[in-house]
Amino acid sequence: MSTSRDDFGIAIRSALLQRGAKQKFSLFVLILVSVIIFSLDNLNLKPVKILRSIINDSIYRVSAVSSSPIKFGSASKDFFINHLSVYKENERLKLEILNLKKEQLNTSYLETENKKLQEIVQLDKKSPFITVGAKIMLDKNSPYLNSAIINKGSNSNIKLGMPVLSKGNLIGRIVEVNFISSRILLLNDLNSRIPVVISPNGDQAILTGAGRKRPILEYLPENFQFEQSNVYTSGKDGVLLSGISIGEVIDNQEKQRIEVRLFTDPDQIFLVNVVLGKSTDAEAM
Amino acid sequence: MAINVKAIKETFLRFLPLVLLIYICISEFHTQFFYWKIFSFNFQFIIIYYWILRDPSILGYGFVFLCGITNDVVLSLPLGTSALSYLFISLVAAYVRNATVRSTLFTDWFTFIIAIIIGNFITYSLLSKFSEIQMQYILMFYNSLFTFILYPLFWALFEIYRRLINLRTYD
Numbered sequence: 045m046s047t048s049r050d051d052f053g054i055a056i057r058s059a060l061l062q063r064g065a066k067q068k069f070s071l072f073v074l075i076l077v078s079v080i081i082f083s084l085d086n087l088n089l090k091p092v093k094i095l096r097s098i099i100n101d102s103i104y105r106v107s108a109v110s111s112s113p114i115k116f117g118s119a120s121k122d123f124f125i126n127h128l129s130v131y132k133e134n135e136r137l138k139l140e141i142l143n144l145k146k147e148q149l150n151t152s153y154l155e156t157e158n159k160k161l162q163e164i165v166q167l168d169k170k171s172p173f174i175t176v177g178a179k180i181m182l183d184k185n186s187p188y189l190n191s192a193i194i195n196k197g198s199n200s201n202i203k204l205g206m207p208v209l210s211k212g213n214l215i216g217r218i219v220e221v222n223f224i225s226s227r228i229l230l231l232n233d234l235n236s237r238i239p240v241v242i243s244p245n246g247d248q249a250i251l252t253g254a255g256r257k258r259p260i261l262e263y264l265p266e267n268f269q270f271e272q273s274n275v276y277t278s279g280k281d282g283v284l285l286s287g288i289s290i291g292e293v294i295d296n297q298e299k300q301r302i303e304v305r306l307f308t309d310p311d312q313i314f315l316v317n318v319v320l321g322k323s324t325d326a327e328a329m
Numbered sequence: 330m331a332i333n334v335k336a337i338k339e340t341f342l343r344f345l346p347l348v349l350l351i352y353i354c355i356s357e358f359h360t361q362f363f364y365w366k367i368f369s370f371n372f373q374f375i376i377i378y379y380w381i382l383r384d385p386s387i388l389g390y391g392f393v394f395l396c397g398i399t400n401d402v403v404l405s406l407p408l409g410t411s412a413l414s415y416l417f418i419s420l421v422a423a424y425v426r427n428a429t430v431r432s433t434l435f436t437d438w439f440t441f442i443i444a445i446i447i448g449n450f451i452t453y454s455l456l457s458k459f460s461e462i463q464m465q466y467i468l469m470f471y472n473s474l475f476t477f478i479l480y481p482l483f484w485a486l487f488e489i490y491r492r493l494i495n496l497r498t499y500d
Binding site for chain 1: 352355356389390391393394397398399402403404405406407408409410412413416417419420423424426427428455459460461462463464465468
């Protein structure tokens with residue numbers, strides 16, 4: 045009994061302390077360093093925050109560059125799927141426009157980007173808010189967080205809690221600000237809670253992310269009527285501005301809950317507008 | 330001065346698992362995301378466990394630590410969470426390497442359960458105790474389950490690859 049315990053102790057000690065061939069650090073040292081880094085990060089000290097911000101900015105940039113082949117692959121796949129569906133519907137017409145489509149293959153990505161940028165510019169003109177346009181750099185999701193990283197930070201006056209719009213609809217809010225990048229917490233994230241008002245009845249509720257595509261409505265009044273109801277921000281938290289459109293109410297009878305179908309699909313966002321504040325009447329015109 | 334192309338090629342092939350691990354941690358490669366509702370797996374765990382167990386000269390502990398820190402930044406987790414999780418996976422792998430004389434797929438696979446449990450337990454404990462990030466436990470469970478199920482597949486692929494690079498090295 046004691047021999048097997050001794051063996052276990054020796055093997056663990058050896059695994060922890062032995063550096064072995066070509067290992068510069070032992071596991072014990074690195075575990076200790078990780079614990080120190082974790083503790084410092086949790087203390088929220090200002091120098092640590094600044095350091096983390098610098099690390100974030102640099103890693104996001106490298107990450108965005110290294111993700112470009114994946115993005116290209118994903119864009120190509122989407123294009124291919126769309127192309128197939130068009131093929132099925134327009135088999136007869138396809139032969140006639142084949143040459144045109146070959147040209148479109150080369151320019152489709154640029155065209156899409158241009159179109160999205162035009163939408164953003166139009167939004168800037170029409171919007172009653174002062175916004176700053178930004179591009180999604182990364183949208184790596186995990187079981188822990190549904191978030192996206194944009195290429196604007198405190199250098200564009202972005203602050204924590206600011207609402208983020210896509211095509212004029214709310215998609216999330218800023219939860220992390222670095223100097224040249226920020227992180228958006230999407231509405232469908234498990235950690236997202238937004239006070240909302242439901243039109244036309246004016247009922248108040250909390251829009252809660254469920255980790256799935258559609259967030260759910262909580263704390264609804266009794267006998268809630270949801271036919272053709274839309275959801276807007278109420279601004280009751282004092283952080284988000286009121287009256288930003290979010291989505292439409294739908295009843296998920298299978299799961300027995302009231303869900304919101306977002307007007308902007310969180311998986312399809314590419315360019316966004318961060319709301320810096322409300323514009324004056326003259327600016328809005 | 331002649332460039333030794335063969336040596337460069339050998340070095341690249343030898344460090345490909347490390348390059349793969351760094352790339353997965355830093356890029357948008359969605360190994361932890363859900364392609365088909367519940368399907369997801371933690372590729373980082375598989376790479377770290379296999380290569381620390383089989384050939385620790387390829388995957389240094391220092392790089393495992395750096396990959397963990399990078400993963401934390403990209404996923405916006407408190408710094409050190411993934412690093413600790415990955416290092417404990419390495420610890421289990423190093424222990425198994427020291428304790429066993431001849432390992433097979435089944436011994437590797439069985440001990441990998443312990444590594445997954447420890448790795449995820451560390452992540453869960455740190456996130457639940459020290460941060461306000463909420464988790465879906467069922468998704469974590471599915472993630473662990475598929476990581477475990479897929480291990481033999483990657484074990485076979487890595488085994489072929491390891492033999493290939495070993496043959497090339499001693500050619």
